[in-house]
Amino acid sequence: MSSASAQTEELIKEKAKVLFFQKGYLNATTQEIADEAGVNRALIHYYFRSREQMLELLLEEALHDKKKKVVECLSGDEPFREKIAGYIDVVVNFGLTYPYFTNFIISEINRHPDKEQLFCSQNKSKTADLIREQLEEEIKNGKLAPISAEDFIVNLMSLCNYPLLAKPILKTIHGMTDEAYYNFLSERKRTIFITVFGEEPPHSVFTSVS
Amino acid sequence: MSSASAQTEELIKEKAKVLFFQKGYLNATTQEIADEAGVNRALIHYYFRSREQMLELLLEEALHDKKKKVVECLSGDEPFREKIAGYIDVVVNFGLTYPYFTNFIISEINRHPDKEQLFCSQNKSKTADLIREQLEEEIKNGKLAPISAEDFIVNLMSLCNYPLLAKPILKTIHGMTDEAYYNFLSERKRTIFITVFGEEPPHSVFTSVS
DNA sequence: TGTGTCGTTAACAAAATTGTTAAACAAAAT
DNA sequence: ATTTTGTTTAACAATTTTGTTAACGACACA
Secondary structure (H helix, E strand, C coil): CCHHHHHHHHHHHHHHHHHHHHCCCCCCCHHHHHHHHCCCCHHHHHHHCCHHHHHHHHHHHHHHHHHHHHHHHHCCCCCHHHHHHHHHHHHHHHHHHCCCHHHHHHHHHHHCHHHHHHHCHHHHHHHHHHHHHHHHHHHHCCCCCCCCHHHHHHHHHHHHHHHHHCHHHHHHHCCCCHHHHHHHHHHHHHHHHHHHHCCCCCCCCCCCCC | CCHHHHHHHHHHHHHHHHHHHHCCCCCCCHHHHHHHHCCCCHHHHHHHCCHHHHHHHHHHHHHHHHHHHHHHHHCCCCCHHHHHHHHHHHHHHHHHHCCCHHHHHHHHHHHCHHHHHHHCHHHHHHHHHHHHHHHHHHHHCCCCCCCCHHHHHHHHHHHHHHHHHCHHHHHHHCCCCHHHHHHHHHHHHHHHHHHHHCCCCCCCCCCCCC
């Protein structure tokens, strides 16, 4: 495979992700993707066979990328609070780049309910278990107010993901520009931690996106 | 307008809402809507002119419906905590019927950014202001740990809406059936209150949906 | 120089989706 | 009974979107 090929293929994937996951244009047509990438529409079929197959590839890639980061920060032997702070950091940062990624997955699942486990079961259930174990231990040791693992995880995911999913709504509610909202979300990492734990994070573990 | 007419028009709207807002099928075709309602596809154009215009009507109706309930429970002179409990109740109940309503709006805004304020500004900014005022008063009186109105509102909306938006994902993560997830969400109303206020709700103010 | 592979393009074909229209049909009014 | 009005239907037309194909051009290499 020549260099030009790899470049073009990567360019198309990149721009498709921008339309789907960044701009939230869930129904972008092959023509719009081609325009965004500045290439002929037929190339999409040349490289990916069909729009459908390209979508699956994009989802798998982004999902794998996110999962890798999440599992990485939840594994190891750091204290529970540091792990969760890391999770918040990773998930919010990912969402700052691809705010509509979750939205896209949900839409796909609803259109093709048979593919449901493709997106969730193996991937996220492992994540949930990683949190669950250590959470229950913390509660047992009296270091955290009792809460079911289900509720804790849903709280955490809600606080991290919703502000990205609902970006246009929340921006308008608070009268913010794109940039102001971006900053608001970066600052919010601490707030999420405080809301979930009822106390300040151990120390400054939160990063900015590159 | 005859009785048959009103009935058919209402039936189509009803079934369209089911497809769009309940089943999360954001791109349902006119044919699919007609099938769901068991009528001829041309009737959609007869009653609503075009798919686009029908959509706008559905959104306005559902938005008005939700807004009415929300404003109702946030107005008046009840204590802050009772109002917020009422808000949680209303929003979660609405979401149990139309889990993908917010999803749909966000998707529409991204496709037609010019219509953004149509959905948000007048409607929700008023809601936000209703909360903001009383929230700041509570903090001033030392009845609530200091938090910015923006963060409090985003926390509240996140905890209420995300579990509905992300229903298929969360169902799978926790290995729940549709019914189990429904029950989980009903129970969660209390958890949301506790997470936001750090203490139990005043008394049992939460209802079941009819 | 000739040959072949690969990337690219325009033009075409096929499918899906929306919108229109004329006619059939039913119910009510005259 | 017949006209009138409003509802419903099938058939058609237009548009949009996807998928295919044949030809063109560049580059490597014999």
